[in-house]
Amino acid sequence: MPDFYSAYWWLFLLRGIFALVLGVLAVGWPGATFTTLIVFLGAYLFIAGLFAVAGAIAARKTNENWGIFLLSGLLGVILGILTFYNPFATGAALIYVVAFWAMLAGLFELIIAIRLRKVITGEGWYIAGGLLTIIFGILLVANPVAAAVTLTWIFGIYAIFTGIMLVLLSFRLRSRS
Structure with a gap:
């Protein structure tokens, strides 16, 4: 009896193709993609709320x-x-939430890095990471439109890489069956 993953390799292929298409759309048309994602978020909130x-x-x-x-x-x-x-x-509220999270996370990274100075060496990299995270949050607040485009591009690049990995995985699973 073939195992589940080898028998249903095509599910991974379909997921990969979907992720690739979504990623290309997000990189190519970030404004439309961001708006669409927000509308889907609204539909999810509404339907989940009804349930x-x-x-x-x-x-x-x-x-x-x-x-x-x-x-x-x-x-x-x-x-x-x-x-x-x-x-x-x-969408703007979402950007501000992400910006606030980034600034707070960066602040916590700085606090942890300062506390780690007594335990490890090279904590400067963690401090630099915390500062970059805070700067990222400030930049999101400073220009929300550019933030929407940037976050959509990041999502798109992630989706493209995930899609490629899923397509390659599906071919490997197919060859096993």
């Missing part, structure tokens, strides 16, 4: 925390609707 609301209502007699699930679901529905209403505001 959470339905689950909370169904669990109200058996789960004492059903109110939290209801609140979470309603928040998802509201965020989904707001995303459909104004995807650009959601």
Whole structure:
């Protein structure tokens, strides 16, 4: 009996082709791709919110925390609707969240690097990485439009590499069967 991976090698091929197409679109048309990703995020938030609301209502007699699930679901529905209403505001908010995360992560890297000075040598590289992460966050805030393009390009390059790896993996799996 052939193993699952060899028998279904074509699933990896399809995933790889999809990732390659998505990656090329993201690199070639970053504005349209970013907007599309935001709209998909809104659809996900809305649909997942509806399911959470339905689950909370169904669990109200058996789960004492059903109110939290209801609140979470309603928040998802509201965020989904707001995303459909104004995807650009959601995209900007996403960029600011990523920027804030980068600045906070960079700050934590600096703190850790300073604490590591007593334990290791060469902590300067970790300090440099923390500073670069903070600068990256500041640049995202300074120019959100360029940030959207840059983040989409990074996503696109990641998707292209992932697609290539999946296609190559599928051929290797196919040769095993």
